[in-house]
Amino acid sequence: MSDAARTSVLPVRVEFGHCDPAGIVWYPNFYEWFDAASHRLAEQAGVGLHALRAQGFLGLPLMQTGSTYHRPTRFGDEVEVHSRVVAFERRSFRVEHRILCGDELRVEGFELRFLGQPHPDDPQRLRAADLPESFRAAFGFA
Amino acid sequence: MSDAARTSVLPVRVEFGHCDPAGIVWYPNFYEWFDAASHRLAEQAGVGLHALRAQGFLGLPLMQTGSTYHRPTRFGDEVEVHSRVVAFERRSFRVEHRILCGDELRVEGFELRFLGQPHPDDPQRLRAADLPESFRAAFGFA
Amino acid sequence: MSDAARTSVLPVRVEFGHCDPAGIVWYPNFYEWFDAASHRLAEQAGVGLHALRAQGFLGLPLMQTGSTYHRPTRFGDEVEVHSRVVAFERRSFRVEHRILCGDELRVEGFELRFLGQPHPDDPQRLRAADLPESFRAAFGFA
Amino acid sequence: MSDAARTSVLPVRVEFGHCDPAGIVWYPNFYEWFDAASHRLAEQAGVGLHALRAQGFLGLPLMQTGSTYHRPTRFGDEVEVHSRVVAFERRSFRVEHRILCGDELRVEGFELRFLGQPHPDDPQRLRAADLPESFRAAFGFA
Structure with a gap:
């Protein structure tokens, strides 16, 4: 599978309500888009939330997130x-996100x-499953 | 029960991120606060979400909402x-919200x-229950 | 101008993060979409925010909003x-919004x-301008 | 100035609408709280947004953010x-945030x-100012 095939592209039109009194995107919105993008990427790979739940999993919760802001993004952009999924560990995987306006890189982030x-002892708690081979393969990793 | 006893008061500090490029609160935020206020009101009356779920109910979904904006609200306010619950029908009830800054009425709304x-035929669907006497009584209605 | 020509259509994919613990869209999100839809409608009519500001106006603030929820909307919908703008007064206009999933009407609302x-006495305050003929005409009203 | 004196504490009640279909806080909300907390911290130090603007600055934009999720947080928590500001560079400073529920550390993050x-060449752009001594001193740094 090529890199392009493994990449999902989520178009976002920056709305008035995404922007703060400084007139630029209020940064928590970038994370909202990352989350939507990851769900889209998983679905595109055949391991979206509905598919995962049908297998008894609870979803794809977060361990860590971060992002770097290169240039401001404004209403109407x-x-x-x-x-793209860029790495797997035994019980976690890393998604990288790049927000582009045309060719210009605005924001880079990861989840x-x-x-x-x-959790076997407490259904209120979550446990990280060993990632099945099929899950890695869905994102093009051997 | 007096009107005052039936009223919940949710303090909100208007944050930078609540405001739009015009420098005033972006209006969907007012509805976010109404929703939080209604949950607080229900909890205060002993019929919060956890209590309702323990009785087999699914929550307090919305049929209709609305609001009127009297004066702009800004960062730092x-x-x-x-x-307050102001009316009950057989299967619905109306909550009224007033957003005040000091004595000044900024927004009025309802849910x-x-x-x-x-739903007996389809667990994916919701049905409106007849409101039990105990539910009305919780909000001070005979 | 036909009704169809006066109507803007904003497609929205319902994301995981739009939904609440009951698994349905948390209602303030509908107002976020209404706001985005109105900005799109105004832009399509040639009176978007950038055009209005170039004429010395501050934007299109809200006097009142409301909506009615007919059927639940879920992640992945x-x-x-x-x-569509449906009415003009001297100093206000009414936008009506309908949220459809296929042919099914999910939510109706207005702004x-x-x-x-x-405001001439205080730049912090806003005043409602008389709506110019050109503004009405932009939305297909004589 | 002691560490305690330099720390701001923002109480947050986790609302129904902060939570996702898995019943836990949807993670962009943590960043919304970080942003509110930083504004509060700056204000407490006497360099809040209104004070900064009076000096000709545009605010405190972000270069980078990140967070680590230790345990799930739920409605009603x-x-x-x-x-707290933990470090200064010539043109940037780092705020660290810890979200606690009682003694339990739920989330750690930074901005x-x-x-x-x-920007001298283009008022639409932003430039990072050299941080004045007075700004460092406001947060208790010599």
Whole structure:
């Protein structure tokens, strides 16, 4: 699978309500888009939330997130969130996101996620499952 | 029960991120505060979400909402959301909200809610339950 | 101008993060989409925010909003917000929004907006301008 | 100045609408609270947004943010965001945030911010100002 095939692209039009009194995107919105992009990427790979739940998993919760802001983004900008799984550990995987406006890189970010399963001792708690081969393969990793 | 006893008061400090490029509160935030205020009001009356779920109900979904904006609200304003149940129908009830900054009325709004129960034919759907006497009584209605 | 020509259509994919613990769209999100839809509608009519500001106006603030929820909307639903200006007063206009999933009407709402100009006595305050003929004409009203 | 004196504490009650279909806080909300906490911290130090603007600065934009999620947070939890400036560079400073529920650490995060001034060549752009001594001193740094 090529890198392009593994990448999801989420188009976002920056709305008035995404912007703060300084007239630029209020930064928590970038994370909202990252989350939407990761769900889209998982679905595109055949391991979206509905599929995961049908297998008894609870979803793809977060362990860590972060991002770097290169240039301000404003109302009316048409951006794209390019997202790709870049690494797997035994019980976590890393998604990288790049927000582009045309060719210009505006924001870079990542999410470290795991595959949630109910904790055997307490259904209120979550436990990170060992990532199945099929899950890695869905994102093009051998 | 007096009107004052039936009223919940939710203090909200208006944050930078609540405001839009015009420098005033972006209006969907007012509805976010109404929703929080209604949950607080229900909890204060002993029929909060956890209590309702323990009785097999699904929550307090919305049928209708609305609001009127009297004066702009800005970053740094300290407001209060005053909320009260003002009317019951057989299967719905109406919450009224007033957002005050000091004595000044900024926003008035309402929510028409019902008591959700699983639909007998389809657990994905919601049905409006007849409101039990105990539910009305919790909000001070005979 | 036909009704269809006056209508803007904003497609929205319902994301995981739009939904609440009951698994349905948390209602303030509908107002976020209404606001985005109105900005799109105004832009499509040639009176978007950038154009208005170039004429010395401050934007299209809200006097009143409301909505009615017909059926629940869930993660993964692909909906459309259909928006149209339906009435003008001297200093306000009413936008109506319908959220459809396929042919199914999920939510109906409205926004009553005005054309904001700086208040002559206090630049912090807003005043409702008389709506110019050209503004009405932009939305297909004689 | 002691560490305690330099720390701001923002209490947050976790609302229904902060939570996602998995019943836990949807993570962009943590960043919303970080942002509110940083504004509070700056205000407490006498360099809040209004004070900065009076000096010709544009605010405290972000260069980088990140966070680590230790344990899930749910509707009804009463948490506190403890925030402190931990380091200064010539043109940036780092705020650290810890979200606690009682004694339990739920989330750790940081924001790298700068002091924004208008770019001399283009008022639409932002430039990072050299941080004045008075700004460092406001947060208890010599």
